Each structure stands twice: as structure tokens, then as C-alpha cells.
Amino acid sequence: MEEAPKTQEEAGTPAGSIPASRCACGTVTAPPAPHCPECGGPMAPDTLPAVGEILSYTILHSPPAGFAAPLPIALVELVGGVKFLCHGHAEQVGRYRIGRQVAIEAVDGIYYFSTMTLRERIALFWRRRGEAEEKVRSVLRSVFRRSRRP
Amino acid sequence: MPGIYVAGVGCTRFGRLEAPLLALLAEAAQQALTDAGIEEPDLIVVGTMNPEEFTGDGTLAPLFASFLGRAHTPAFRVETGTSSGAAAFFAAASAIAGGFARTALVVAGEKMTGLATPRVAEILSRMIDPTERRYGATMPALAAIVTRAYARAHHLDPEDLALIPVKNHRNGARNPLAHFQAEITVEDVLGSRLIADPLRLYEVCPISDGAAATVLTAERRPVRVAGMGQGSDHVALRHRRSLTSFRATQEAARRAYAMAGLGPKAIQVAEVHDAFTPFELINMEDLGLAEAGKAVRALLNGETALEGRLPVNPSGGLKARGHPVGASGLAQIVEIVWQLRGQAGSRQVRESRVGLAQSIGGLSSVNWVTILARD
Known part of the structure; x- marks a missing residue:
């Protein structure tokens, strides 16, 4: 059984990221798991940026007891390849597309995805661009x- | 390895039936024993998914053996979710190949219609990874996620996918044992209500009762078990390598083809697991019966129709024959035997010597491929 993550505050996860687990074999999973699903090895805690894209989704019209219809469920992939199921917000259903960027939020151990506004996507683009520039600069510096070494 | 032969087959009507589970299993079993001309099998293997929950029956193998008047015949039950019937067949065939039995009765069934649909859905959803179930994921929900990814990857329209249940209902209309024996149109499919977008009611198999049986023997008979294989994958959808193919089918097929010494080109008729009808295309590709993304062409060209080059689901498939979960994997094998023997009545395909059955357990976490050949 995989441990359910606590709320982000309880888990001590910084805002804008979600808790995950990393194995020495390179496998990363979210929600966190004690054992690697690929090799069975122990996993160490990690965090991932809470931004991903919709791999596929459904809107469930006959959900099980305890859930209201229509229930949007997506398989979301984070940057770096980690995938997990997420709940959507019913009022955003019209904006769902495969490949659409979404922001992830964990509330009481359940992931929710939100389609991002144009402004949020531009902000993300600038942040990533900044990170990329920083990487290029550090490579050039080294x-x-x-x-210059003799 | 010694030969494994199918000596007899039997199958009840599928649908909403009055008879209790044990009576359904016994009806199929008696047919198969009579067909085989064998009265006392060395072994009884029962395949069911969840009689404890569906009907309240437990320890089903000795219970059934006693019901059949064979209380002292060795009997055990095999379960791999919705592919339990194929798993039971594998277990019995393995016992014969290993020399533990000379003859074996395999019987598989399920009685599901005694419970309300939400309760049945809840029982079936226990095949889903617990973490994913916390999101309200049901079998149709996960199948819908796979279907959308597959349709998007290969540019398929809902009209293309609707042709699968239309074909399978057409076949079911020629099968006197099928749950649904009425033809439907593309408009019927596209006009049916959404269950889990994009899957509609007519793309999802019904909840059925029914049982199937085979008798296996080490003695030479016309139909031979040429190859068997099993493949497994992560239960959790999020840990899968691909969303548009099923690794468990690919590996089961690889093993079955290797055992048979045959490739996909040798297959002349196939029964595949179309509990969610778009899966028929994915299954054909995983089995090597079509290239990735090309199965739809075979469908559109009529190649998979009864009269086609490679008839797929001549019985009507799980969609039209019905899906009493434990029974389906074995009912597919029974259909292939009837087709190879030329006993399939008005749904008989052209003369065939090699047929294949593919069964999915869970959402493709424990799958089976069985290849039968007529010598």
C-alpha cells in the first residue's frame, strides 16, 4: 500500500511543488511510495514542480458512490515523466485538451489540476526561460x- | 512436451439468467463432457472472478465438484480477475502437459445480474490500483482515458470506433447464445449516453450471467492447444509504459507464438477482449495482427468481419455475447474450437486451421493468449 500524502504544509513541501519519491534506479513516483514500482528498491523523498500536461482524460458520468457527476479525471505527466491521476474542476471541462499545460495542487492528499490562464503560461515560460539561461551561463562559465587552466 | 488436446466444449446462453451459478457451471460442464465422450475427468479446474461477492458462494471448486457428483475428483479454482476463464484453461493444460492429469474439465462462469449495477461496478473496480481508486476511477473511466489517448494518437473519429460494436452486434445476432442478438447502427452507438467520455453505453460490455467449459486430454484429438502465454503489467495506469498499447498482451502473445512455433500471420480467426470496444483495435495491434495504428484500416475494409480475411470476434465478442467476467476467457476458447471444427452455424467463418483467443484481466494487468490448431 502506498502512503497517502498529507497536505502540502504537513508534508513540508514548498508551494508550487508536490511531494514525490525517487529511487536509485532513476524511477520517480508521485504520490510518494515506500518501494520503487520498477525495481522494488527503497525510495527517498523528493519534490517536483507542480506543473504538467494532460496525457489523456475522461469525464465520468456514472461515478462511484461518494463522487458527484460529472467527474473529470486526467492522467497528468509532470516535467520529468512522472504520471498520476488527477481530479479536474467541472467548470473547466471545456478547456481540456490532450497536451494542455496544467497546474497541480495537492489538497488532503488528492491531486487537482487546473488549466492555466494565458498569463500563468507566460509567467511559466519566462521562469523556464530564466532557468535555461542560467544553465547556459553556468556551462559557459565552467x-x-x-x-584558462594551465 | 506431450500434446494437449481439446476433446469437448460447452457453453450456456449468456444474459440475464434465472439459474444459479452452480447450475450454469454444471450445464456447460455436462455439455463439454458429453461432447468429449469423457465421463470422469482426472481434474476439475474452476475459473471465476468473485463468486463470494456476486452470489455469496465460496470455496467454489469443491462446491462445484460435489454439485456435479464428483466430490472426490481433485478440484481447484483459479482467479485472475476478468481473465479467470483463460487462466483456468492454462492451469488445466499445464497439469496435462506436466503429466499430473490425463484428462481435465475446465469450467468458468459468473453470475452478476443478481446485484444492482452500482454494486457490480464497485466490485469490478477492485481490480484498480487502490491509489487510483481514491480518485473515483472505475474500469470505464480508465478505459476511457486509454481510448482517448489511442484515438488521438492515430487520428480516429468516434464514427470509426463506433464500427466495432456495430460489427460485433452483427455477429452476435447470428449467435443463439449471445446476450444481445440484435444488430445496431453507428447512429445507435453515437446516440447512446456517455458513460465515461468518450466511451458511450454501446461501446461498453453488458453485465451478464453465463458459463463455459472445455475438456482437455493428453490423447490425440482434432483440435490441439498449440500455444499459451501470459503477460503481466503494473495494475496502476500511471506506472504503464504506454497508454496506447498493452504490454501484458504483447508479452502473452510473444510467449504463445513462441510455444506454437507460429507468428501472427498464421492466425485465421481471433476472439479478443472487447469489454470496451475500442480495445479490439489495440488488442489486434498488440497481438501483431495489425501494425500499430493500422487496425482501424482492417476494420474499415471489412477484413475483420465474418466474411473478411481475419474475422475478429465472430461470437459477437464480450460486447454482444456478453461478459460474465469469469466465463469470458473460456467462452472465447470455446468459440475458437467451434470455428475450427466448422460448428459455428450461421456465424461460421471460412475454413480455418489456426485460431487465437486473447483475454484481459483487470485493465490489462494479467492477460492471456491461447492459440488452437486443427491438425
């Missing part, structure tokens, strides 16, 4: 340092 190349430069190496080239």
Missing part, C-alpha cells in the same frame, strides 16, 4: 574556467 568551459571558460577550464580553458
